[in-house]
Amino acid sequence: xxxxxxxGRRLLLSVPVLVVGATLTFLMxxxxxxxxxxxxxxxxNTEAGREAYxxxxxxxxxxxPLLQHYVTYMTDLFTLQLGQSWVVSRGTPxxxxxxxxxxxxLWLAFWAVLIPIFVGIPVGFYAGLNPNTPVDYLLSxxxxxxxxxxxxxxxxxxxxxxxxxxxxxxxxGSLGVETTVxxxxxxxxxxNPQNLFGAVKQIxxxxxxxxxxxxxxxxxxxxxxxxxxxxxxYVEVARARGVPERLVLGKHVFRNALVPLVPTITNEAFVLVxxxxxxxxxxxxxxxxxxxxxxxxxxxxxxxxxxxxxxxLIVVFMNLVQDFLYVLIDPRVGYxxx
Amino acid sequence: MxxxxxxxxxxxxxxxxxxxxxxxxxxxxxxxxNAAGEDEGAxxxNAAGADEDPSFRERLAxxxxxxxxxxxxxxxxxxxxxxxxxxxxxxxxxxxxxxxxTALAGAEWVRDLSLGAFGPAGWAVAxxxxxxxxxxxxxxxxxxxxxxxxxxxxxxxxxxxxxxxxLVRYERAVLAVAVAAAVLLAYTPALGLVDGAIGVxxxxxxxxxxxxxxxSREVIPNQGHRLPGGGWEGTFLGLPPAFxxxxxxxxxxxxxxxxxxxxxxxxxxxxxxxxxxxxxxxDDTLGALRVHRWGNFGFLVVFLxxxxxxxxxxxxxxxxxENIERPYSYSIQYLNEETGGIEEITVGRANGESRSxxxxxxxVGPLTYDDFGRFHPFGTLPNGKDLFTFIVAGARISLVIGLxxxxxxxxxxxxxxxxxxxxxxxLDLAMVVIGDTIxxxxxxxxxxxxxxxxxxxxxxxxxxxxxxxxxxxAGTGWPYLWRTVRGPALQVAEEEWIDAAxxxxxxxxxxxxxxxxxxxxxxLLVYFSMVLGGVILAVAGLTFLxxxxxxxxxxxxxxxxLGQDYVASPSWHISLIPGILITLIVMGFNAVGDAxxxxxxxxxxxxxxxxxxxRGGGA
Numbered sequence: 001x002x003x004x005x006x007x008g009r010r011l012l013l014s015v016p017v018l019v020v021g022a023t024l025t026f027l028m029x030x031x032x033x034x035x036x037x038x039x040x041x042x043x044x045n046t047e048a049g050r051e052a053y054x055x056x057x058x059x060x061x062x063x064x065p066l067l068q069h070y071v072t073y074m075t076d077l078f079t080l081q082l083g084q085s086w087v088v089s090r091g092t093p094x095x096x097x098x099x100x101x102x103x104x105x106l107w108l109a110f111w112a113v114l115i116p117i118f119v120g121i122p123v124g125f126y127a128g129l130n131p132n133t134p135v136d137y138l139l140s141x142x143x144x145x146x147x148x149x150x151x152x153x154x155x156x157x158x159x160x161x162x163x164x165x166x167x168x169x170x171x172x173g174s175l176g177v178e179t180t181v182x183x184x185x186x187x188x189x190x191x192n193p194q195n196l197f198g199a200v201k202q203i204x205x206x207x208x209x210x211x212x213x214x215x216x217x218x219x220x221x222x223x224x225x226x227x228x229x230x231x232x233x234y235v236e237v238a239r240a241r242g243v244p245e246r247l248v249l250g251k252h253v254f255r256n257a258l259v260p261l262v263p264t265i266t267n268e269a270f271v272l273v274x275x276x277x278x279x280x281x282x283x284x285x286x287x288x289x290x291x292x293x294x295x296x297x298x299x300x301x302x303x304x305x306x307x308x309x310x311x312x313l314i315v316v317f318m319n320l321v322q323d324f325l326y327v328l329i330d331p332r333v334g335y336x337x338x
Numbered sequence: 339m340x341x342x343x344x345x346x347x348x349x350x351x352x353x354x355x356x357x358x359x360x361x362x363x364x365x366x367x368x369x370x371x372n373a374a375g376e377d378e379g380a381x382x383x384n385a386a387g388a389d390e391d392p393s394f395r396e397r398l399a400x401x402x403x404x405x406x407x408x409x410x411x412x413x414x415x416x417x418x419x420x421x422x423x424x425x426x427x428x429x430x431x432x433x434x435x436x437x438x439x440t441a442l443a444g445a446e447w448v449r450d451l452s453l454g455a456f457g458p459a460g461w462a463v464a465x466x467x468x469x470x471x472x473x474x475x476x477x478x479x480x481x482x483x484x485x486x487x488x489x490x491x492x493x494x495x496x497x498x499x500x501x502x503x504x505l506v507r508y509e510r511a512v513l514a515v516a517v518a519a520a521v522l523l524a525y526t527p528a529l530g531l532v533d534g535a536i537g538v539x540x541x542x543x544x545x546x547x548x549x550x551x552x553x554s555r556e557v558i559p560n561q562g563h564r565l566p567g568g569g570w571e572g573t574f575l576g577l578p579p580a581f582x583x584x585x586x587x588x589x590x591x592x593x594x595x596x597x598x599x600x601x602x603x604x605x606x607x608x609x610x611x612x613x614x615x616x617x618x619x620x621d622d623t624l625g626a627l628r629v630h631r632w633g634n635f636g637f638l639v640v641f642l643x644x645x646x647x648x649x650x651x652x653x654x655x656x657x658x659x660e661n662i663e664r665p666y667s668y669s670i671q672y673l674n675e676e677t678g679g680i681e682e683i684t685v686g687r688a689n690g691e692s693r694s695x696x697x698x699x700x701x702v703g704p705l706t707y708d709d710f711g712r713f714h715p716f717g718t719l720p721n722g723k724d725l726f727t728f729i730v731a732g733a734r735i736s737l738v739i740g741l742x743x744x745x746x747x748x749x750x751x752x753x754x755x756x757x758x759x760x761x762x763x764x765l766d767l768a769m770v771v772i773g774d775t776i777x778x779x780x781x782x783x784x785x786x787x788x789x790x791x792x793x794x795x796x797x798x799x800x801x802x803x804x805x806x807x808x809x810x811x812a813g814t815g816w817p818y819l820w821r822t823v824r825g826p827a828l829q830v831a832e833e834e835w836i837d838a839a840x841x842x843x844x845x846x847x848x849x850x851x852x853x854x855x856x857x858x859x860x861x862l863l864v865y866f867s868m869v870l871g872g873v874i875l876a877v878a879g880l881t882f883l884x885x886x887x888x889x890x891x892x893x894x895x896x897x898x899x900l901g902q903d904y905v906a907s908p909s910w911h912i913s914l915i916p917g918i919l920i921t922l923i924v925m926g927f928n929a930v931g932d933a934x935x936x937x938x939x940x941x942x943x944x945x946x947x948x949x950x951x952x953r954g955g956g957a
Contacts, residue, residue: 013771020775028787031451033795148924150875152882153898153917160905274780278879282902292783293883296790308779308787315778 003327010323014316021312022077025305026070029060032301036060039299040086056086060302077309087300088291094306097291104184105280105287107199109272111207116215117265124222125254131227140223147216151275155209155282162205177201182284206283210275214268221264225257232256266322270315397612404611408604415600418552418593422652425547428540435533443796476513480506481851483513553593553652558586560655563680563711564673570711572671579713580705583655590652594645626937633933639926640867646730647737654727655713656685662723662731662890665689672710683710689722696907704911717911720900729916731892738801739808740873746812747869748862751819755858756850759827773817784814785876789885802891807880811873819869823861830857864935871927878920894920 029036037056038044044053061069076083082094089097120143127139162172163181173179177198185202189195229235230253238248277289284290288307295303398405416423445468452460489505550557560582562572574582609621627633646653654661660668665686672688674681692708694701694717702708702718716725754773758766776784788810792798797806830836831854839849880886881895889896894916901912 013774016771017774017778020771021778024775028791032791033451034791034793144925144928145921148871148928149921150878150898150917150924152879152895153913153920156898156902156913157905157917159902164906271780274782277782277786278883281883293786296786296885299790301791304787304790308783311780311783312775312778315780319778 007323007327011320014320017316018078018312019074022074022309023070025077025308026073028305028308029073029301030062030066030069034299034301036299036301037062039301077306082306082310083302085295085300085303087298088294088303094303094310097303098288098310101286101288101291103187104285105276105289107185107187108203108206108210108276108280108285108287109269111200111203112210112272112276113214113265113269115207116211116218116268120215120218121222121261124219125226125257127219128223128226128230128257129249131223136223139219143216143219143223145216147213147220149212151209151212152278152282154212155206155279158205158209159282172205175201181205184284184286203285206279206285209283210272210279211268213271213275214265217264217268218261221261222257225260226253229253229256262325263322266318266325270318273311273314394612397614401611404607408600408607411600412604415597421547421549421551422554424543424549425551428543428547431536431539434536440796440800447796472514472517476510476517477847479513479517480509483509553586553590553649555586555652555657558582558589560586560713561670563671566673566678566680579655579707579711580715583713583715587653590649591642591645594641594649598641623937627933630933630936632929633936636867636926636929636931636933639922640930643733643923643926644737647734650730650734653730654724655715656724656727658727658731658892660685661689661727662892665723670710670712675709688712689718692718692722693720694718694722694904694909694912695720696904696909698908701908703908704915716915717909719897719912720904720909725897725912725915728892728897729894729919732894732897732916735802735804735887735891735893736874736877739804739811739877740870742805742808743811743815743873744866744869746808747816747819748866750812750816751823752855752858752862754816754820755823755827756854759824759831759854760846760850762831769820773820776814777817777821781814781876782879785810785880786883786885788814789880793885798888802888804887804891807877807886811876815869815873819862819865822865823858826861827854827858830854860938864931864938866931867927867934868931871924871931874927875920875924878916 037053037060040056041049041053043049057063061072064072080095082098084091084093085097123139124143127136130136159181165171172181177194179198179202183202185199186195187199190199232252235248235252238252239245243252276287277293279285280287280290281293292304292307294300295307392400448464448468449461452464555561558574560573560579562570562579565571570576570578573579574585577585651657666684668685669682670685670688671680671682673679688708688710692702692710692712692714694703702714702722704717705715706717707713708718712724714724714726716729719725719728754769758769779787789803789807792806792810795806797809800806833853836849836853839853844852877886877893878895878898881893882899883895884899886895887893897916898913901909901914901916904910905913
């Protein structure tokens, strides 16, 4: 199978995943042990409550025959008519909610991916270049601890540290631009440096927590990758031919060591989508994870189903991007009989 | 830990042995495929198939001394805790009617749901699923009962003459009737019979329950009160409660260490005196594990954690029942400093006076006494309850959920991996799609989603929601495990011995079980401990959000949540201690997984990411 054939197969395979995922959300609305309409209305014992209940059932399509409901539901999802919120923000279309909440989560995820890349990978490379030295042990074990720490706990600790500590009268809040430790970043007018700095600073603690586990993984994998390439024959040959050490490292070691890091980074980005829920709840950021949590706690099942579908969509898309990168970077893809 | 391991290996070996007898022609294949997952306990059963080697029993009879000595030691080790063991048995046994009743409730729930949703057709589908589930149960039972060994012992001529397939058919029929009878029994008032039988069982064991247990809070009590003239009343030898408690904890850990040591010694005795071959690959694996320093750290952490969970009731300075669940139903005596007299107060009121709320005068820190002469090794919670008792009880619930869900997802992963590797084609594709879909929703989101959806059902009431959590974690966790063993499974399915077995006419189920499974299980072992760490993390994360284990049942995530306002205050211990413990334990389980992987497969460097490991990002 050729490389593009491989990619085509992956593309084709993502279709049933989407369909099965959408069907699962349908089952959730139609057959969940928690009646979505009852969860929305709350009290169904009064006359008005019962009427409201029937109306909601009608609106959700629960009164339609099974097959017809399924067909309309699936068509709606795949044409991205994602319905509306019923409890969290009654009447607001889901798409509108995503437009409001989405950018904050994207901003958070962007920094949560970026920080580990720019901290974890250099640290890992450094440890790999100086293996089995005290510094290596220190860095590697920090990475291991950093990886195992639960996000929710790290968030709580960091939150307190930032809001209580002060050095020479400077606290985190008053550093540079005045911000609070928790709360959503203001993403309007990012071209203004003042606003940009404020928005970055506002998201930074949450991003560090969210990226913590990725950072640990990236330290570890970068270290192993450097160790593996530095002992490779071509590196030795380059050295023997008198290629300057700088060039050996830059061109032959680091570049090759980056290959195993690409899937790690994309996989980590995938984990972040889920992790954002806890971080956003603790840091009180009104992002999509927070929205999902609110929908779950308040029994807003239609919104929950739509959000789940959106998440599946994102993940499938990200997986495709990863496969695409693979095909571009690694000429062996599609030929090894995986 | 070791005990369970050995028991598991034994059971597996019995199946091997039983099956091995019937068709000696396939034995070469077995030993080859066995290399990864074999022995530990009694390869002796295996050797019964080959004619030259004496059976395990014969070897025992030939040199009984080392085994007898070891068994004597084992009896001595068990004796001090016999009462507690019997107590555990009785408690577990008395749960049987409740489990049956729950299963019935589950059946009714499924029936109502399917009838309500799809009408009679749905009910028919549900019935078919039930029948399938029953068939699976029957098959598992059949594999677990060593029919052939029994036959060989009691009716050798029948065993020799019987065709393998006929025998299997008979076994299935008998078991199906038995299971059907059991189900019928459960539907009729005969459920009372079960209750009665259990009552008899309990009363027969009751004299044993009275046996003193060395490591109990009754033998070494730490709860007492100060005397007006100094000294303590009611504690062990009049020691201060802190010392009495520390003594008990030290003894418990010593005892657990002795148990583990004796178990390992038992394996050494077996290896030196009773194993046929003087060397097996397992020896090398164990040797590698011994010198793996990172792994040693992991095993130590896991040992400390498991002991904490197993001995939870005896480890705490007080009990969950008394201190956390029903504090107003118990009372304690204390020395009132003002009046100088001994007074009585309910635990609930005493807790109210021992809160940790972040102010210097309303705080009971780690390793301190409160005003009522109660010692708090980890301090108190904001509501005045004892944090250490909370932590050890939480350890137990975490471990139970972890074992349940990791076990279930490992079982699903093995079955799926075997079936897809053997049949390939459409089945493989379908499972890939299902697995990808499950992995497609971020884990934490799907956990939140399902806990909310299933939160109102009868399932969520068992074990404070623990069983529901375990099921959800298993249902969403197996694709990750499957992905790690899919490669090896596909590989082994291509081997020549599989073809050979097929051409001998072996049934697919048998090929998968005997020739493919042992190879897979070795790989699975590596990830099992990592999954455990991940599950503990996930449960803590959900409970932190208020969605997992319901209050007041202790769970570590809730302690972190309760203490989050006090991190930078004198009451820092509430959030910090559980968090550090979670981090340590997750690291420990990951380390064990790393060590086992390095020992089994030295080629695989730590560079590959499995996605199974416990990591902070998941929760």
